[in-house]
Amino acid sequence: VTLSFLPWSFPEKLQRDSSFPDFLECRAASPFVSSVGLPLSTSSPTPKIQYAGGMPDIQLGAHTIRSHGVTVARLHMHDWLILLLLIVIEIVLNVIEPFHRFVGEDMLTDLRYPLQDNTIPFWAVPLISVVLPFAVISVYYFIRRDVYDLHHAILGLFFSVLITGVITDAIKDGVGRPRPDFFWRCFPDGRGFFHNVTRNVLCTGDKAVVKEGHKSFPSGHTSWSFAGLGFLALYLSGKIRVFDRRGHVAKLCIVILPLLVAALVGVSRVDDYWHHWEDVFGGALIGLTVSSFCYLQFFPPPYDPDGWGPHAYFQMLADSRNDVQNSAGMNRLSVRQAELEDVYVDQQETSMEMSRSNTRDTTRMLESR
Numbered sequence: 001v002t003l004s005f006l007p008w009s010f011p012e013k014l015q016r017d018s019s020f021p022d023f024l025e026c027r028a029a030s031p032f033v034s035s036v037g038l039p040l041s042t043s044s045p046t047p048k049i050q051y052a053g054g055m056p057d058i059q060l061g062a063h064t065i066r067s068h069g070v071t072v073a074r075l076h077m078h079d080w081l082i083l084l085l086l087i088v089i090e091i092v093l094n095v096i097e098p099f100h101r102f103v104g105e106d107m108l109t110d111l112r113y114p115l116q117d118n119t120i121p122f123w124a125v126p127l128i129s130v131v132l133p134f135a136v137i138s139v140y141y142f143i144r145r146d147v148y149d150l151h152h153a154i155l156g157l158f159f160s161v162l163i164t165g166v167i168t169d170a171i172k173d174g175v176g177r178p179r180p181d182f183f184w185r186c187f188p189d190g191r192g193f194f195h196n197v198t199r200n201v202l203c204t205g206d207k208a209v210v211k212e213g214h215k216s217f218p219s220g221h222t223s224w225s226f227a228g229l230g231f232l233a234l235y236l237s238g239k240i241r242v243f244d245r246r247g248h249v250a251k252l253c254i255v256i257l258p259l260l261v262a263a264l265v266g267v268s269r270v271d272d273y274w275h276h277w278e279d280v281f282g283g284a285l286i287g288l289t290v291s292s293f294c295y296l297q298f299f300p301p302p303y304d305p306d307g308w309g310p311h312a313y314f315q316m317l318a319d320s321r322n323d324v325q326n327s328a329g330m331n332r333l334s335v336r337q338a339e340l341e342d343v344y345v346d347q348q349e350t351s352m353e354m355s356r357s358n359t360r361d362t363t364r365m366l367e368s369r
Helices: 020-029 065-075 077-095 105-111 124-144 147-175 182-186 207-213 220-239 249-271 277-298 311-368
Strands: none
Touching (some): 077 147, 124 147, 124 220, 124 249, 147 220, 147 277, 147 311, 182 207, 220 249
């Protein structure tokens, strides 16, 4: 029997459950599990489950996009609608004018860094923080064919990036901290103009450039990068079991690599004089915090024995197991009732035969008299 419904990494807590073999036996005995709608093929030999030594030899493919994708997406329809709302909020936050903080003439000493192009342009940030993790998640799906993992990983990734973006831009607009190159944004020709009384700057530069100059804290490049790549690091740590206490440091290097890329993005923002170091630190903190919360909404912690799969997958297994056990209990009850009915009928027939026999004996005695 091909146990195609099992995960590629056999859960430890199910191994410790003494009743789980009964669940497997019920699965193997039934040609069709009505609660999940998964036919079990009887043409293949029983697979070997190997958990302790690494990746088990278990076939997946029971829950694909074609078979369960629409069902899983419908269960989270409200989450996708909230994502659309977050996109609208993010657009509005980028359109509105940020707070123009007071910048006096004596405050421009630390804001005279040269205005230069971005090492990492704006259009590259979504590629780094969204497309790259999305590609890794998709590759894992094509290998393991688990739509639960695919759907919840993508949903968690989008929530991580969009929530981070909304928080970052809301703080940007509210704080209005000038960038390190603010002087050259405000005065492109190098000639400063200030208010006669307050000595506040009277910018003569392009309004769009000056507007962008009031969005220093926190760093959007950094927060987006840590939101997407931080989620990817957590995702990989669960899949390759970084915290399995086997001492494989190479696994840890794989997990640190996305975080290193995000850190280099933040460093580039300081090198380009678009952000102060506090802006980068704040953006990294926001991105890592949000990505951690979003990941734990859909997946167990990476150090958990079940950290390789989403919560919904294990909930589906538990529900399926309960349905099978209830079905088996109902079948046993039906068989028991049928046996009792047979016994009752046999007793009735025996009683009737004994009654007829007694009647014949009584009749003979009366006739003999």
